Amino acid sequence: MPDSDLPLKGIRVLDLGIITAGAAASALLADMGADVIKVEAPNYIDPFRVWVDIEKKGDWWNCSPYFNFTNRNKRSLCLDLKKEVGREIFLRLVAVSDVLVENFRRGVMDRLGLGVDALHKVNPNLIIVAISSQGETGPERDVSSFGSTLEATSGMAHLTGSPNGPPVLTGREVNYPDQVVAVFAAGMITAALLSRKKTGFGIHLDISQRELTSFLLGEKFLFDGSVSDREGNADLCMAYQTVARAADGNWIALTDTDGNAVESATNGIHEHETYIRESVAKLPADAALARLKADGFAQSAVLDGQAILQASWFSRSTAFALSPDGQLVKGFPFQFRGTPMRISRPTPKLGQDTASVLGGLLKLSASELASLTNAGVIGDEPSQ
Amino acid sequence: MLFDGQDRPRTRGPTNGYGVSGPLEGTRVVEAADITAPLHIRLAIAMAGKIACELGADVAVLEPNGGDPIHKLPPFLPGPERRSAVFEFLNKGKSAISAHRRSGFDDLAAGADAILVDESIRLPDDVTAVVVSTFGPHQPDLQGPASELTIMAMSGVLYLIGEQAGEPFRLPGHQPSYAAGLAAFLAMTAGLLAPTCKIADVCLLDALLWVNWKVVSEPLLKPAALGKAVNEWQVVQAIDGHVALVYMDRDWPALAGLIGDARLRERRFTTRESRLANLDELMTVIRPWFAVRHKADIYREAKLRNIPLGPVWTISDLLSDAQYLERDFLAITPAGVMPRLPVMWNGRRP
Numbered sequence: 001m002p003d004s005d006l007p008l009k010g011i012r013v014l015d016l017g018i019i020t021a022g023a024a025a026s027a028l029l030a031d032m033g034a035d036v037i038k039v040e041a042p043n044y045i046d047p048f049r050v051w052v053d054i055e056k057k058g059d060w061w062n063c064s065p066y067f068n069f070t071n072r073n074k075r076s077l078c079l080d081l082k083k084e085v086g087r088e089i090f091l092r093l094v095a096v097s098d099v100l101v102e103n104f105r106r107g108v109m110d111r112l113g114l115g116v117d118a119l120h121k122v123n124p125n126l127i128i129v130a131i132s133s134q135g136e137t138g139p140e141r142d143v144s145s146f147g148s149t150l151e152a153t154s155g156m157a158h159l160t161g162s163p164n165g166p167p168v169l170t171g172r173e174v175n176y177p178d179q180v181v182a183v184f185a186a187g188m189i190t191a192a193l194l195s196r197k198k199t200g201f202g203i204h205l206d207i208s209q210r211e212l213t214s215f216l217l218g219e220k221f222l223f224d225g226s227v228s229d230r231e232g233n234a235d236l237c238m239a240y241q242t243v244a245r246a247a248d249g250n251w252i253a254l255t256d257t258d259g260n261a262v263e264s265a266t267n268g269i270h271e272h273e274t275y276i277r278e279s280v281a282k283l284p285a286d287a288a289l290a291r292l293k294a295d296g297f298a299q300s301a302v303l304d305g306q307a308i309l310q311a312s313w314f315s316r317s318t319a320f321a322l323s324p325d326g327q328l329v330k331g332f333p334f335q336f337r338g339t340p341m342r343i344s345r346p347t348p349k350l351g352q353d354t355a356s357v358l359g360g361l362l363k364l365s366a367s368e369l370a371s372l373t374n375a376g377v378i379g380d381e382p383s384q
Numbered sequence: 385m386l387f388d389g390q391d392r393p394r395t396r397g398p399t400n401g402y403g404v405s406g407p408l409e410g411t412r413v414v415e416a417a418d419i420t421a422p423l424h425i426r427l428a429i430a431m432a433g434k435i436a437c438e439l440g441a442d443v444a445v446l447e448p449n450g451g452d453p454i455h456k457l458p459p460f461l462p463g464p465e466r467r468s469a470v471f472e473f474l475n476k477g478k479s480a481i482s483a484h485r486r487s488g489f490d491d492l493a494a495g496a497d498a499i500l501v502d503e504s505i506r507l508p509d510d511v512t513a514v515v516v517s518t519f520g521p522h523q524p525d526l527q528g529p530a531s532e533l534t535i536m537a538m539s540g541v542l543y544l545i546g547e548q549a550g551e552p553f554r555l556p557g558h559q560p561s562y563a564a565g566l567a568a569f570l571a572m573t574a575g576l577l578a579p580t581c582k583i584a585d586v587c588l589l590d591a592l593l594w595v596n597w598k599v600v601s602e603p604l605l606k607p608a609a610l611g612k613a614v615n616e617w618q619v620v621q622a623i624d625g626h627v628a629l630v631y632m633d634r635d636w637p638a639l640a641g642l643i644g645d646a647r648l649r650e651r652r653f654t655t656r657e658s659r660l661a662n663l664d665e666l667m668t669v670i671r672p673w674f675a676v677r678h679k680a681d682i683y684r685e686a687k688l689r690n691i692p693l694g695p696v697w698t699i700s701d702l703l704s705d706a707q708y709l710e711r712d713f714l715a716i717t718p719a720g721v722m723p724r725l726p727v728m729w730n731g732r733r734p
Contacts, residue, residue, distance in 0.1 A: 005578065005580035005581070006578065006580075006581065007574040007575065007577040007578030007580075007581045008574070008577070008578075009578075028570070032574050032581075065601060065604070066598075066601065069597065069601050134707055135707075135711055135728065136728065137710065137711055137728075138706070138707040138710040138711045139706050139707060139710060140706070140707040141707075143687055144690050144691075144692045145630070145692045145694060146630050146632075146692050148617050148628055148630045148694070149628060149630045149692050149693065149694035150694065151628070151694075152619075152626075152627070152628035152630070152693075152694030152695060152696045152697065153694045153695060153697050154697070154702075155697055155698065155699045155701075155702050156555075156556060157619070157626075157628055157694075157696045158625075158626075158696050158697065158698050158699070159556035159557065159699075160545065160553055160554075160555065160556050161546075161553050162551070162553070166619050166621070166626055167619050167626050167628075167696045168545060168546060168553050168619065169615070169617055169619060169628055169630075170541075170544065170545050170555070171544060171545065171613075171615055171616075171617065172613075172616065172617070173544045173598045173599060173602065173613070174541065174544050174545065174595075174596060174598070174599075175598075176555065176559070176595070179594075179595040179596070179597075180563055180566060180595060183563070183566040183567055183570055183591075183594075183595075184566050184726070186570050187435065187566060187569045187570035187573060188727050190570060190573035190574050190576075190577060191407055191408060191439055191573045192407065192729075193573075193577060194407070194408065194411075194573055194576055194577060195407035195408070197577075198410075203407075203729065203730055204728075204729075204730050204731065205727055205728070205729060206727065206728035206731070207726065207727050207728075208711070208713075208726055210707075211708070211711070211713050211723065211726035212726040214702065214708075214713075214723050214726070215723040215724075215725070215726045216557065216559060216562045216563075217556065217557045217699070217723075218473040218474075218722055218723050219459075219469040219470045219472070219473040219474075219557070219722075220469075220556075220557065220699050221473075221699055221702070221703070221714065221720070221721050221722050221723055222461060222469045222472060222473060222719055222720035222721065222722055223459070223461070223462075223469065223699070223720065224700075224703065224720060224721060230556075231554075231556055232553070233533060233551075233552075233553060233554050235531075235532070235533065236458040236459055237423060237457050237458060237470075238531060238533075241531065241533055243533070243537075243542065243551060243552055243553075243554075245551075251537075251542070251543075251551070251552050252537075253533045253534050253536065253537035253542060253552075254533075254534070255529075255531035255533050255534060257422070257423070257529065257531060293528065296529070297529070298528070298529040298530045298531040298533075298534045299534060300530075300534040300535075300537035300538045301537065302537045302542045302543050302552050303537060303538055303539075303540055303543060304540060304543045304599070304603075304612070305540060305543075305599045305600050305601075305602050305603040305604075306603045308538075308539070308540050308593070308599065308600055309600060309603060309604070311538075312525065313519075313523050313525065313526055316522050316523055317523075317589070317590055317593055318520070318522065318587075318590045318594075319589075319590040319591075319593035319594040319597065320593070320597070320600060328600075328601075328604060330594065330597050331590075331594065332590075332594065333563075333564075333567040333570075333586070333590060333591045333594035333595070334514075334567045334568070334570065334571040334584050334585060334586040334587075334590070334591065335520075335522075335584065335585050335590075336571070336574075336575075336581040336583070336584050337583040337584065337585065338580050338581055338582065338583060339580050339581055
């Protein structure tokens with residue numbers, strides 16, 4: 001089936017998303033067929049382009065692996081929104097777009113003259129998606145934070161780790177709140193598109209990452225704070241569950257969902273907690289896994305990145321995909337059967353599509369584009 | 385028809401449990417999973433349905449004979465009824481339909497706009513369907529029992545959480561299921577937009593791998609730096625709990641100024657690299673300042689200096705959180721307090 005059958009074909013998205021939260025939400029829209037135009041400026045590039053381990057030579061801004069992993073399937077426009085002419089051009093794009101995604105600090109859009117009212121004035125049907133740490137309102141809306149901060153302030157960190165140890169953060173690699181908000185925000189956008197079909201009106205979505213992280217712990221709130229201890233690796237819903245270390249030092253996750261596996265492993269005579277951990281500790285991981293499997297446990301080795309890359313199932317995972325340029329990039333958290341999503345465009349270089357976007361959508365002439373380039377309003381490299 | 389006779393929800397019209405209609409008003413969703421479906425699949429389906437319900441959709445849960453297994457999930461709320469907190473959270477506002485009172489799933493699905501099902505359900509024609517599974521139809525070689533914990537192990541989530549040499553820890557609650565539920569809701573609403581993408585597969589393994597993409601990108605990017613990185617952002621003890629000491633390199637002067645210990649100006653702590661290399665010594669200098677302060681006071685001081693550290697709030701702390709109260713995030717329901725959908729839709733909760 002052609003990509004033209006994807007559900008967001010014909011939808012145009014202005015993507016002011018940066019790093020993960022906003023940029024990955026827009027990437028999901030691109031995967032589902034939307035024309036996503038990533039907007040950066042010569043004097044403000046996505047911070048994900050400034051990767052700490054990159055040597056600043058050549059076109060270093062096009063080489064960040066994190067950026068390239070995330071921003072495939074998009075077009076790139078490099079336009080200075082702080083200059084009045086750049087802002088005017090941007091508003092003309094707003095007028096012909098369906099969705100705008102941003103996750104700047106609160107107040108930035110207003111200072112650019114691109115607040116909700118200004119945007120809806122030029123396009124009353126626009127779906128404006130503001131993803132932020134704490135939301136657009138409230139006493140903490142301007143408080144600076146990262147995903148790990150939000151794990152702490154949402155209740156998640158307090159519940160992570162050993163019951164006998166300190167709270168635990170997922171850390172910079174997982175950065176859980178930034179990842180899940182991208183999927184949630186994309187879902188709110190598709191719901192808003194459905195709603196707009198019926199009402200015809202534009203919508204302003206104000207999404208708080210901290211709220212989402214608490215929402216994903218929703219059942220914990222029902223106890224009025226009286227039940228909120230760290231859970232370790234146990235799960236009240238399972239007969240038995242733990243992470244145990246095998247003789248070769250590798251960790252193994254195991255779950256008995258109904259009590260039958262524990263019964264089988266212990267013959268009903270041993271105190272299971274100690275017995276199972278000790279049994280695993282006596283065997284190398286492969287042998288321990290085989291034995292746990294025979295007893296009926298759900299089990300898996302605790303895989304690191306290398307082990308995942310080498311797993312027999314990795315190439316079939318939808319979560320990663322090969323870009324047309326041969327690079328491994330982010331894939332999809334789900335897949336359609338009729339018209340599968342695919343990576344049809346590699347991550348664009350900064351400003352790669354500026355001329356085609358402004359020429360194609362706004363009919364700017366070559367001479368107009370040249371004068372904008374000379375004035376530093378558009379470009380294809382950072383000015384700083 | 386879907387909601388006729390005794391099966392009609394008690395509240396007339398679309399409801400999200402708060403008596404307010406929403407953007408998905410008029411959309412009819414059916415959840416169905418076989419009695420044999422693993423718990424994580426049932427929870428993922430229920431989360432997707434919950435989001436739809438909160439946005440005003442009519443959501444019906446086809447309960448297997450014997451009742452919805454989520455009813456029996458601990459922990460239970462105080463009181464003689466032993467009501468499951470997870471059930472109350474996920475199913476508030478949905479209607480339940482017992483399988484034995486129905487001629488069959490086809491009858492129920494015929495009146496629905498979308499169905500959320502497990503792999504065992506035969507898909508009817510011409511309805512938007514999201515099929516939730518553990519590994520997906522594209523992984524025929526992956527068989528056998530799985531749990532949220534083993535999926536976290538396979539996706540590298542467990543590997544990354546915890547101290548460098550210590551026990552790996554899982555995410556709390558039901559994150560693999562709920563993350564897959566977010567993906568299932570996205571797939572369902574996308575399917576409702578396009579007749580060509582009516583059927584989608586969501587599997588917990590791929591949903592969690594997508595969330596945890598950096599675990600795979602890291603070894604590709606830095607093949608020389610194998611092994612688990614040290615936790616740069618440490619959790620430190622305060623008088624009344626803990627604080628997550630989150631800061632970027634640019635925040636270091638402000639953080640050192642806040643703590644005010646002259647040793648923090650020494651060469652061994654001046655760069656990010658040197659602080660990482662001397663992390664134990666650094667924390668020895670930093671910890672005493674936090675140990676004699678309350679987390680709210682620490683947070684106040686940090687906010688004044690734009691340092692992005694975060695107090696480790698407990699759920700109890702959050703019930704009186706000024707930000708959550710101001711934004712009307714917590715709903716008081718007959719079952720207890722629970723978070724509302726984390727979105728303001730044109731300035732109000734849907």
